[in-house]
Amino acid sequence: MRFVADAHLGGLAHLLRMMGFDTLYDNHFEDSEIERIAAHEGRIVLTRDRELLKRRGITHGCYVRAIKSTPQVREIFSRLDLARSARPFSLCLDCNVPLQRVAREAVAERVPPAVLERHDRFVTCDRCRRVFWEGSHWRCMRALVDELVGAG
Numbered sequence: 152m153r154f155v156a157d158a159h160l161g162g163l164a165h166l167l168r169m170m171g172f173d174t175l176y177d178n179h180f181e182d183s184e185i186e187r188i189a190a191h192e193g194r195i196v197l198t199r200d201r202e203l204l205k206r207r208g209i210t211h212g213c214y215v216r217a218i219k220s221t222p223q224v225r226e227i228f229s230r231l232d233l234a235r236s237a238r239p240f241s242l243c244l245d246c247n248v249p250l251q252r253v254a255r256e257a258v259a260e261r262v263p264p265a266v267l268e269r270h271d272r273f274v275t276c277d278r279c280r281r282v283f284w285e286g287s288h289w290r291c292m293r294a295l296v297d298e299l300v301g302a303g
């Protein structure tokens with residue numbers, strides 16, 4: 152299941168990426184662009200704008216009721232039954248591309264020495280070239296991830 156989020160749903164887009172769902176988002180997306188992407192790539196449109204969902208090219212849309220991103224991702228998970236297909240921490244949150252596992256030696260020059268010492272599982276994004284490790288950016292999101300996966 153792949154998504155395109157409208158310009159107001161950046162927080163939700165990031166949380167869906169965190170859970171491993173391919174979600175396009177750009178805060179400059181025009182309605183016509185979202186319609187084109189949805190039709191062309193078979194993506195589900197996520198929006199809080201009912202008018203957008205009336206466009207002819209949008210066959211699969213989901214009106215998001217919640218206002219804030221955490222309740223929004225809970226809502227989408229439960230309505231679309233996403234828990235079983237979630238793959239947490241498999242996509243770059245900024246680039247929406249799959250993260251690749253990399254060997255510890257390969258990242259030796261790109262992470263702080265203390266991190267290198269304490270961790271042995273690293274992933275990298277081929278687009279932005281950043282390196283991630285467990286416990287870095289995602290620690291604070293762990294509780295939400297566990298809740299979302301467990302909810303199914």
Ligand SMILES: [Zn+2]
Pocket residue numbers: 243244245246247276277278279280281
């Ligand atoms: Zn990236």
